Amino acid sequence: MILYTPLSESDIFPTESQDFQKYEMVNLQGKMVQVERLENGTCRIVQLLSTDPQDFLNEQFMPGSMVSSHEIIG
Amino acid sequence: MTEKDNTPKKEQGDDQSTQSSLVQKIQQLGQSSVAAAPDSNIHVLPIIGQIEGHIQLPPQNKTTKYEHLIPQIIAVEQNPKIEGLIVVLNTVGGDVEAGLALSEMLASISKPTVSIVLGGGHSIGVPIAVSADYSFIAPTATMTIHPIRLTGLVIGVPQTFEYLDKMQERVIQFVINHSNIKEEKFKELMFEKGNLTRDIGTNVVGTDAVDYGLIDGIGGVKEAMAKLNELIEHNKSDGTMIQ
Numbered sequence: 001m002i003l004y005t006p007l008s009e010s011d012i013f014p015t016e017s018q019d020f021q022k023y024e025m026v027n028l029q030g031k032m033v034q035v036e037r038l039e040n041g042t043c044r045i046v047q048l049l050s051t052d053p054q055d056f057l058n059e060q061f062m063p064g065s066m067v068s069s070h071e072i073i074g
Numbered sequence: 075m076t077e078k079d080n081t082p083k084k085e086q087g088d089d090q091s092t093q094s095s096l097v098q099k100i101q102q103l104g105q106s107s108v109a110a111a112p113d114s115n116i117h118v119l120p121i122i123g124q125i126e127g128h129i130q131l132p133p134q135n136k137t138t139k140y141e142h143l144i145p146q147i148i149a150v151e152q153n154p155k156i157e158g159l160i161v162v163l164n165t166v167g168g169d170v171e172a173g174l175a176l177s178e179m180l181a182s183i184s185k186p187t188v189s190i191v192l193g194g195g196h197s198i199g200v201p202i203a204v205s206a207d208y209s210f211i212a213p214t215a216t217m218t219i220h221p222i223r224l225t226g227l228v229i230g231v232p233q234t235f236e237y238l239d240k241m242q243e244r245v246i247q248f249v250i251n252h253s254n255i256k257e258e259k260f261k262e263l264m265f266e267k268g269n270l271t272r273d274i275g276t277n278v279v280g281t282d283a284v285d286y287g288l289i290d291g292i293g294g295v296k297e298a299m300a301k302l303n304e305l306i307e308h309n310k311s312d313g314t315m316i317q
Contacts, residue, residue: 052118
């Protein structure tokens with residue numbers, strides 16, 4: 001099926017609200033990180049939000065690494 | 075986590091408090107923050123993907139949210155240890171008002187700022203790139219300059235058009251005030267026909283952006299760091315002279 005339309009894809013196929021809820025910004029050791037909540041209760045780091053370049057060398061904040069829910073605040 | 079680990083240790087070893095404090099120390103040192111590198115005096119602000127403003131985009135989009143960046147810019151301005159800010163841009167553009175807000179914030183920061191455009195700094199990425207004290211563009215990077223538009227929406231009343239026209243004027247004024255490009259040249263690039271598919275505007279490649287005066291220089295990380303350090307030194311020597 002091809003849709004010829006000037007509308008954007010998200011206008012035609014709206015994103016389900018649960019897709020938004022999977023991701024959230026949390027505080028991990030004083031740094032803001034975006035995590036994806038997984039079904040087994042752990043969280044996968046999606047993105048680190050920091051301006052300090054040294055934070056990006058810290059393996060703990062590496063995107064894809066897992067953190068357990070009780071380590072995070074918020 | 076630290077608290078959880080420490081409580082049982084405290085309970086057992088009241089008589090051996092010195093030992094338990096040692097254990098605590100070892101536990102604390104066992105955490106990853108031990109080998110902390112010295113605080114960097116230069117901080118980095120990446121502006122990647124779409125600039126997300128008033129409307130939340132679906133999660134599959136890679137976005138930079140302006141409500142995240144604005145507090146960070148304030149933090150950089152306030153922290154006395156931070157002496158310079160480097161802005162790394164690889165953006166397709168996005169929300170005009172959010173982009174202009176970020177540009178104004180970056181332009182009004184008191185610390186030296188240098189921007190690098192890598193890959194692309196399109197659309198509203200242009201004012202953000204020029205808002206820094208000195209801007210660099212990678213030779214292969216491009217910047218798309220085009221008029222403001224609403225994707226797929228039909229303009230119903232003349233007022234909508236006037237509103238968009240005013241918004242566009244704000245973008246133009248910001249760019250010509252913060253770069254060396256002439257207003258005529260910028261408008262010419264913006265309204266050029268036949269360069270972009272189904273759109274008016276121009277895709278300006280790195281070297282051309284410097285020739286037009288839009289960007290200050292060609293370069294990458296090395297040049298940007300050198301320039302920023304130079305600006306920091308200049309800033310410091312200025313400060314001592316006033317005192």
